[in-house]
Amino acid sequence: xxxxxxxxxxxxxxxxxxxxxxxxxxxxxxxxxxxxxxxxxxxxxxxxxxxxxxxxxxxxxxxxxxxxxxxxxxxxxxxxxxxxxxxxxxxxxxxxxxxxxxxxxxxxxxxxxxxxxxxxxxxxxxxxxxxxxxxxxxxxxxxxxxxxxxxxxxxxxxxxxxxxxxxxxxxxxxxxxxxxxxxxxxxxxxxxxxxxxxxxxxxxxxxxxxxxxxxxxxxxxxxxxxxxxxxxxxxxxxxxxxxxxxxxxxxxxxxxxxxxxxxxxxxxxxxxxxxxxxxxxxxxxxxxxxxxxxxxxxxxxxxxxxxxxxxxxxxxxxxxxxxxxxxxxxxxxxxxxxxxxxxxxxxxxxxxxxxxxxxxxxxxxxxxxxxxxxxxxxxxxxxxxxxxxxxxxxxxxxxxxxxxxxxxxxxxxxxxxxxxxxxxxxxxxxxxxxxxxxxxxxxxxxxxxxxxxxxxxxxxxxxxxxxxxxxxxxxxxxxxxxxxxxxxxxxxxxxx
Numbered sequence: 168x169x170x171x172x173x174x175x176x177x178x179x180x181x182x183x184x185x186x187x188x189x190x191x192x193x194x195x196x197x198x199x200x201x202x203x204x205x206x207x208x209x210x211x212x213x214x215x216x217x218x219x220x221x222x223x224x225x226x227x228x229x230x231x232x233x234x235x236x237x238x239x240x241x242x243x244x245x246x247x248x249x250x251x252x253x254x255x256x257x258x259x260x261x262x263x264x265x266x267x268x269x270x271x272x273x274x275x276x277x278x279x280x281x282x283x284x285x286x287x288x289x290x291x292x293x294x295x296x297x298x299x300x301x302x303x304x305x306x307x308x309x310x311x312x313x314x315x316x317x318x319x320x321x322x323x324x325x326x327x328x329x330x331x332x333x334x335x336x337x338x339x340x341x342x343x344x345x346x347x348x349x350x351x352x353x354x355x356x357x358x359x360x361x362x363x364x365x366x367x368x369x370x371x372x373x374x375x376x377x378x379x380x381x382x383x384x385x386x387x388x389x390x391x392x393x394x395x396x397x398x399x400x401x402x403x404x405x406x407x408x409x410x411x412x413x414x415x416x417x418x419x420x421x422x423x424x425x426x427x428x429x430x431x432x433x434x435x436x437x438x439x440x441x442x443x444x445x446x447x448x449x450x451x452x453x454x455x456x457x458x459x460x461x462x463x464x465x466x467x468x469x470x471x472x473x474x475x476x477x478x479x480x481x482x483x484x485x486x487x488x489x490x491x492x493x494x495x496x497x498x499x500x501x502x503x504x505x506x507x508x509x510x511x512x513x514x515x516x517x518x519x520x521x522x523x524x525x526x527x528x529x530x531x532x533x534x535x536x537x538x539x540x541x542x543x544x545x546x547x548x549x550x551x552x553x554x555x556x557x558x559x560x561x562x563x564x565x566x567x568x569x570x571x572x573x574x575x576x577x578x579x580x581x582x583x584x585x586x587x588x589x590x591x592x593x594x595x596x597x598x599x600x601x602x603x604x605x606x607x608x609x610x611x612x613x614x615x616x617x618x619x620x621x622x623x624x625x626x627x628x629x630x631x632x633x634x635x636x637x638x639x640x641x642x643x644x645x646x647x648x649x650x651x652x653x654x655x656x657x658x659x660x661x662x663x
Contacts (some may be wrong), residue, residue, distance in 0.1 A: 226315065231296075386431075404455070569605055
């Protein structure tokens with residue numbers, strides 16, 4: 168028995184230390200990206216020249232059961248400032264509900280106004296979004312392809328801001344920053360907006376500034392047709408067809424441009440289960456892409472080491488969730504096994520290490536908020552801890568995604584429901600489309616209750632130094648789980 172206890176002690180300690188070291192590596196990586204951004208943020212990309220004769224552009228709008236936002240999307244795209252004879256709009260509709268009729272009516276209306284717009288309806292979802300985009304390519308000969316998902320409202324000058332970059336024959340794609348139509352709708356949307364701003368302002372910008380690979384985000388961007396085709400076309404063997412294509416294209420030598428100062432607004436998920444489904448798809452797809460693409464990147468002798476290292480951090484970023492979960496679960500047993508060191512010393516070590524990681528996140532998201540709001544960023548800074556708590560709370564959900572990807576478990580492309588809600592008080596619970604409550608919510612609730620008990624124990628035992636950390640972790644899991652499990656509120660659709 169003593170041998171088993173000793174083995175367990177050293178095994179759990181090794182796992183705990185390994186998890187902490189790797190999490191620290193992700194924390195230092197955030198510091199690195201923040202530093203690259205701060206050094207280069209004043210740089211504004213400029214096209215090498217302007218087109219004397221503008222190219223023909225096809226705007227693809229992949230939709231699937233989007234009855235609330237389809238007409239809004241089509242109206243916004245039809246308002247884009249571009250010569251009408253050079254603009255071709257495709258509504259790529261895979262819908263199985265009244266979205267098709269709504270889209271058809273909008274298409275007829277704008278076609279009657281002289282726009283070249285068509286609806287291409289598929290009776291199957293083969294390849295999901297990737298399949299719809301590939302089908303659209305077969306119906307156009309345009310060299311430039313712009314893409315917008317159903318929840319977006321592109322600015323009218325979108326093409327004027329982007330197409331001239333394609334005067335450089337090496338440019339394969341241009342991505343703009345996502346904005347948020349309903350940032351202030353709820354606690355959930357405020358937290359999401361901060362998480363996304365960190366990605367679009369710091370991560371994407373820093374990778375671009377640093378000459379490293381970054382990804383087309385599947386919407387709010389323009390791709391060169393030859394870039395798509397030379398990279399192997401749209402493929403649907405991962406859940407993130409955009410990330411997959413981006414890396415394949417850059418491996419072929421295509422350059423991508425990132426415009427952080429051009430913003431296309433989109434609707435954030437207002438339902439916790441929809442948000443978790445989106446996060447699951449993104450996390451699982453990134454790991455699938457890593458399995459598919461990362462070996463080719465690491466073996467490529469022509470790529471600089473910084474490109475390879477950054478690609479590894481980017482594509483394997485989802486591993487931070489199972490690592491975080493492992494460290495959180497091992498805190499108590501490791502502290503128990505090593506109680507001879509003194510409980511307070513073990514907790515202090517935990518606190519210092521986790522606080523260092525938390526500080527890297529605070530800096531990361533503070534920089535993003537400053538970029539969005541300027542001097543007014545401090546009025547929104549109190550939402551940063553909520554965003555970090557949400558990031559902790561979805562650790563179970565995203566760990567499931569990572570494990571499914573690593574084990575090769577296939578799953579359908581799950582769309583994120585949109586309800587066209589942008590202002591506080593607007594309801595969504597009475598509308599169609601629901602996101603199922605997954606079993607992960609029960610595990611999140613159990614973890615929330617466990618850390619609640621740990622907080623109460625720390626208070627009763629006088630281990631005050633442990634209380635803020637345990638309380639914060641408990642907050643993240645309880646918020647995520649309760650928001651997932653509560654029934655929809657029929658009046659306002661709000662659960663927070």
